[in-house]
Amino acid sequence: MSSLFPTYKRKEFQLEKGSGTYVFDENNKRYLDFTSGIAVTNLGHCHPEVVSAIQDQSEKIWHTSNLFKNDQQEVLAETLVKNTPLDLAFFCNSGAEANEAAIKLAKKYTGKNKIITFKDSFHGRTFGAMSATGQQKVKDGYGELISEFVHLPWNETEELSKIADEDTAAIMMEVFQGEGGVRMADLSFYKEIQKICDDNHILLIVDEVQTGIGRTGKRYAYDHFDLHPDIVTLAKGLGNGFPIGAMLGKEILKTAFGPGSHGTTFGGSPLACSVGQTVLNIIFQEDFLHEVECKGNNFMKVLKDSLHSHPLVKEVRGKGLLIGIECERPVGSFIEWLEEQGLLTVPAGENVIRLLPPLTVSEEELETAAGIISQLFKQFHKVST
Ligand SMILES: Cc1ncc(COP(=O)(O)O)c(C=O)c1O
Structure with missing residues (x-):
């Protein structure tokens, strides 16, 4: 047994x-x-440069806590945000954790509670990320969830324009719904989301946990649709199998995430970030x-x-x-x-x-x-x- x-x-x-x-x-x-550990080993198994990065860094130092300066985090953050609308990074260990950070940041920065997400979406299995997820089977049996998430139909704008209002902190979306069936929306849907966010000062959170780091042929899938997100979440392919997640955000959000507002023991260790940087040196070409x-x-x-x-x-x-x-x-x-x-x-x-x-x-x-x-x-x- x-x-x-x-x-x-x-x-x-x-x-x-x-x-x-x-x-x-x-x-x-x-x-x-043809699973890549569910969109993780984007450079294949045991890629020699990734193996070397792990070996080299593991002989120097693995983990220091986030109480010390961390050059590996700085370099990786800079690479991730270069030529994007984003400026800053927070490192964690998984996709759900990156989404938790995004949800907390959006609520704290705006002082608002409502977050719009979409039916059939998948954002992870922690309480916040599970509440954001638009699939009932993921949530069954867990009692009362965080109630401020509103799940609207994917690829339909009619309800969206009615529900998105001045009480809305953010719209949170995958660019292509991965777990929900590899489903893209029409160009007009992405355009309307961006317009609604711009017109109503609503933050746009793009969950690139599955689609990011080159999976769709661009660094980030939002690049296909001229979206300019305020927050982007990443994990899976970033470490090629070594656990690492990241939340990227615009400079204006900095005030909401000061010392003590959010954190993690393991997130962004020198070892994880060295691996992430090696992955990006190859994929972001x-x-x-x-x-x-x-x-x-x-x-x-x-x-x-x-x-x-x-x-x-x-x-x-x-x-x-x-x-x-x-x-x-x-x-x-x-x-x-x-x-x-x-x-x-x-x-x-x-x-x-x-x-x-x-x-x-x-x-x-x-x-x-x-x-x-x-x-x-x-x-x-x-x-x-
Ligand atoms: C779009 C998306 N967001 C979040 C997650 C959750 O990531 P993790 O399993 O690393 O917590 C996944 C996992 O499949 C995902 O596909």
């Missing part, structure tokens, strides 16, 4: 080693990892991001061409290397079949197969994955006819 709380429905095999896009289980079976965009476009075209007329496929969508295949039925058995063929994928909601290869994936690996996915649908076509 396991001594773990059963909070996860785990697979029965363990992944014991990884290199680049490949992982190996205890029987040495090889898989193409224009050529690297351009390549992610091209690989994503090609992969999506191949998938669309092979699946567009399949009766079980509703839509192939996404941006960069965050791609979803929405099906007409739950995808659990599809994901198992892909796994048997050596391709790891992850669901997003009930009906979407989510593809999150490392950003360093090769064209050849993408081609192999596309071949396996095409076989899957041929296979299930046969079974269902």
